[in-house]
Amino acid sequence: MPLVSIIVTTYNRELLLKETILSILAQSIEDLELIVVDNFSNYDFLKLIDSFHDKRIKSIQNQNNGIIAVNRNVGIQAAQGKYLAFCDDDDLWEPNKLELQLPFLESNSADLVYSGTLLFNEMGMNKIHCYQPVKTLSQFFGYNPVTLSSVILRNLKDISFDENRVFAGIEDYTLWINLWMRGFKFHMIEKPLVRFRVSSTSFSSVSRSNNEYKIIKFKMSLFARLLSWKERLALLYFTSFSIARFTLLKLLSR
Known part of the structure; x- marks a missing residue:
C-alpha cells in the first residue's frame, strides 16, 4: 500500500x-x-x-x-x-x-x-x-x-x-x-x-463568473438552512452580486 x-x-x-x-x-x-x-x-x-x-x-x-x-x-x-x-x-x-x-x-x-x-x-x-x-x-x-x-x-x-x-x-x-x-x-x-x-482557456472571466454563479446556487440549495441570519444576509448579497456579474459578462461575450 x-x-x-x-x-x-x-x-x-x-x-x-x-x-x-x-x-x-x-x-x-x-x-x-x-x-x-x-x-x-x-x-x-x-x-x-x-x-x-x-x-x-x-x-x-x-x-x-x-x-x-x-x-x-x-x-x-x-x-x-x-x-x-x-x-x-x-x-x-x-x-x-x-x-x-x-x-x-x-x-x-x-x-x-x-x-x-x-x-x-x-x-x-x-x-x-x-x-x-x-x-x-x-x-x-x-x-x-x-x-x-x-x-x-x-x-x-x-x-x-x-x-x-x-x-x-x-x-x-x-x-x-x-x-x-x-x-x-x-x-x-x-x-x-x-x-x-x-x-486564456482555464481562467477566462466568463468561465470564472459562470462557476461563481454555480457556487451560489449550490450554497442556496444545499446548506442555506444551516446558516445564521447574518450568514443569510451575506449569502443574499453575494447572490445578487454574482447574478449581476454573470449576466453582464455573458452579454459582453456575445
Whole structure:
C-alpha cells in the first residue's frame, strides 16, 4: 500500500501533462502512486506514460462525457493509498509539497491539508495567491478558498466528487463543503506548494463568473438552512452580486 495516491485527470494536454507528471515524480516523498485518468486524448497517451519507466504510475482511460468529476472518481476508486491528493494536468508541484503536508495528517491534527498557490503563465506572470485559513462555513461565500491541486486528505473510501452536470466545474468546491459539514479538520499551509497555470482557456472571466454563479446556487440549495441570519444576509448579497456579474459578462461575450 502506497502512502499517498495522487490522481491526475487529463485530456489532450500531452506536453503540459508531461511537466505535471515530472513535478510529481520529483517529490521528496517517494512512497506514492500516481494514477493518471485520460479521457481518450487524441495522442498516444499510453506511450507517453510508458516513457517515464516508473512503476508507480498507473494509467487509466475512461470516457467522462465532459464531466471531469467522473474521471476523478475513477481515480479515487483505483487508489490504494492511505491519503489522496489531486493535481490538474497543467499545474505543477513544489518538490517538498507532500513532505510539508503529511505531518499534519499523520499527527491527526488535520484531515485535509491545502496550501497557498503561485499563479503563473508563460508571459512571466508570477503572483502568490493565498486566502485566509478556513475556520467557518461562511468563508466559502463567493469563492472557493481551497485549490484542488494543493489538497491532500484522508482516503476514507466513501469520498467522491459530485457527478451532477449542474456542478461541472465546481465539483471540487462542493466536495470541500460536504467534507467540512462532515466534520473534517482543514489546515492551510500559507507557503505556495503548487503552481497554478493561468491561461486564456482555464481562467477566462466568463468561465470564472459562470462557476461563481454555480457556487451560489449550490450554497442556496444545499446548506442555506444551516446558516445564521447574518450568514443569510451575506449569502443574499453575494447572490445578487454574482447574478449581476454573470449576466453582464455573458452579454459582453456575445
